[in-house]
Amino acid sequence: MSGFAVPSKTAVIVEDDPDVRDLLDEVFCAAGFRTVLATTGFEGVAAVQEHDPVITTLDVNLPGIDGFEAVRRIRKTSDTYIIMLSALAEESDIVLGLSSGADDYVTKPFRPRELRARIEAFMRRPRRLERDAFADSGPITPIRLVPDPENSDAEDSAAHEVPGAPEVAVAARNPGADAAIVAIGDGNAEWISHRDLSLDLATHTVLVAQREVELTPTEFDLLATLLESKRRVRSKSDLALVLRGEAFGSSYYVGEPDKRAIEAHIANLRRKLGDSSSEPNYIETVRGVGYRLTPQSDAIAAFG
Structure with a gap:
């Protein structure tokens, strides 16, 4: 049995470019995350549903369904923090990504240190983690x-x-x-x-x-x-x-x-x-x- 602790934080990385996917994997692992990798929009949506990640990254141009549609589908079942990653840098693209339900939009090429800072910023926002402590407290009673x-x-x-x-x-x-x-x-x-x-x-x-x-x-x-x-x-x-x-x-x-x-x-x-x-x-x-x-x-x- 390994003496290493398994990270309790999970990140889903949805990226079809293997070089970018490997870089994202390195950034998240260095930040203490367990990572789940997906290469298509459909796989990404399924991975989020299965693994309930704290953070999800999504490329925009993905095989199957694009990142915008993937965000919409993820938002129907999950409140994971979503970072969209794309070479599309027009303001209309950024607004569309955020309107679809993303929490952040990062343009490519990106600096790993900048992405790491954004990940750490999400982890400093405590409300989701605090809320999880009440996840088993039963349904909310109307008042x-x-x-x-x-x-x-x-x-x-x-x-x-x-x-x-x-x-x-x-x-x-x-x-x-x-x-x-x-x-x-x-x-x-x-x-x-x-x-x-x-x-x-x-x-x-x-x-x-x-x-x-x-x-x-x-x-x-x-x-x-x-x-x-x-x-x-x-x-x-x-x-x-x-x-x-x-x-x-x-x-x-x-x-x-x-x-x-x-x-x-x-x-x-x-x-x-x-x-x-x-x-x-x-x-x-x-x-x-x-x-x-x-x-x-x-x-x-x-x-x-």
Whole structure:
């Protein structure tokens, strides 16, 4: 029996060029991953379903189905972090890749050190790993948020009605706060609410008017960041740093491609939430600055 430990992190590499595939294999193995290699889009989708990887890399030009279609199929069953790798460097190609469900888009030729940095950035984003700790806790129980009778500051304006669901008291808000954090049931859930939008950090669940919305890991992290920031504006650079696992205000350089990627992710997020950039219900654009939550109600918007 070997005395070497088997890496617990798995990466699926979908690449038909053997030289690039070998290079990717080396990068991931050096980062402590167990790798699964695939050469076609169909094989890649099947490998993700079978091995449940933390990270998946996908070439765009693949035999069978291309990388864009492979991402769409993977997203139906998996929340693996997806990095698209392609020689297609036009902005329209990048937007298409991110709109298909990818978390990152890297153009070829790429520097192994840059790719390694992006892999490490994904691993610094803890929410997926934290969520996995609750994977065996059973199905999510619908809830109905009601005012806390012992807390005069609690509101019922953001209550989410589910007939027959247990009632959970809304947590106290600080004056002027526009998102409430609610501790639920056994303490494994932590809901953040804004209007009829609710997000649970523990289970990666997002509800809009009690309808569950499927988000990619990156879209979820961006939405969680905006909800936690309340009405504080977050710049594109701020949000790019979040996706790298860095703190706000870090001195790390954020280039224009990363900022354009944030724009694409926010556009996808709005589309899935049923939101509008011109008449936002949840996320508003502060031109020349960044993004923030809308006021809690239209009345606040009218008179605030």
